[in-house]
Amino acid sequence: xxxAGEGMALPLRSSEETRREFLARxxxxxxxxxxxxxxxxxxxxxxxxVLFEPATEFKAGHLQDYPEGTIKxxxxxxxxxVGGQGGVFALSAxxxxxxxITRYHADEGVISCPCxxxxxxxxxxxxxxxxxxxxxxxxxxxxxxxxxxxxxSVVVPHGKVLKV
Numbered sequence: 633x634x635x636a637g638e639g640m641a642l643p644l645r646s647s648e649e650t651r652r653e654f655l656a657r658x659x660x661x662x663x664x665x666x667x668x669x670x671x672x673x674x675x676x677x678x679x680x681x682v683l684f685e686p687a688t689e690f691k692a693g694h695l696q697d698y699p700e701g702t703i704k705x706x707x708x709x710x711x712x713x714v715g716g717q718g719g720v721f722a723l724s725a726x727x728x729x730x731x732x733i734t735r736y737h738a739d740e741g742v743i744s745c746p747c748x749x750x751x752x753x754x755x756x757x758x759x760x761x762x763x764x765x766x767x768x769x770x771x772x773x774x775x776x777x778x779x780x781x782x783x784x785s786v787v788v789p790h791g792k793v794l795k796v
Contacts, residue, residue, distance in 0.1 A: 688785035695720060695778040695794075703736050703754060709784055711770055712736060712743065714754060719793035722770040722782045723756045729763040743767070756790070766790060 690709050698704070698715030705712055710725040710733055725734050727745040734743045734752065742759060743752040751760040756767030771786035772794045780794075 689781055689783045692722070692772070692780040692782045695774055695780060698780075703738070705736055706782075709782070711782055711784055712767075713772070713780070713782060716755070716793055719795045720772055720774075720780065721793045722772045724768045724770055724784065724787075726767075727763055728758075728765045728767065729761075734767070 686708065690706065690711075692706065692713045693704075698713060698720045700715050700717060702715035703712055704714075705725065712723040712725055714721050714723060723743075725743075726732075727734050727748070727750055729745060729748055729750050732745045732747040734745050734750075736743050741754060743754070743756070744750065745763065748762055749760065750758065750763035752763070752767055753759050756769065758764075758766055768787045769790055769792060771783040771788050773781045773783070774794055775781070
């Protein structure tokens with residue numbers, strides 16, 4: 633006599649696969665998909681993530697473009713180039729309060745922050761708060777022909793003027 637359930641299974645055709653074979657293929661597929669994902673992540677990690685910022689040095693014209701009392705704003709580099717008494721100097725246009733970009737008002741002769749009301753004189757000194765300190769002075773250089781170059785990454789002492 634036969635045991636219960638013995639011989640009750642249907643014979644498998646060669647084209648059919650067992651559950652074990654199906655799960656094995658599914659597992660291999662999941663591993664392959666994971667390997668591809670890891671590979672793509674590694675390739676992305678190896679690619680440099682660099683922020684290209686504009687150069688800190690820029691050409692500001694010629695010495696003769698800045699007679700005494702001239703203030704020109706370079707919007708791209710956020711700097712003022714000033715023809716002052718005895719020479720040329722440059723100021724940062726970034727307010728020392730919260731980093732807003734200031735504007736020069738020729739009619740009043742002041743540089744002001746449009747956001748928070750700070751006011752600076754033509755030499756960058758604080759005339760009215762809330763700015764805690766004066767605008768930084770930037771390095772100005774001239775070549776042999778008198779062409780000016782301003783470097784916004786170099787802060788110089790207040791009062792350092794490029795002599796004309």
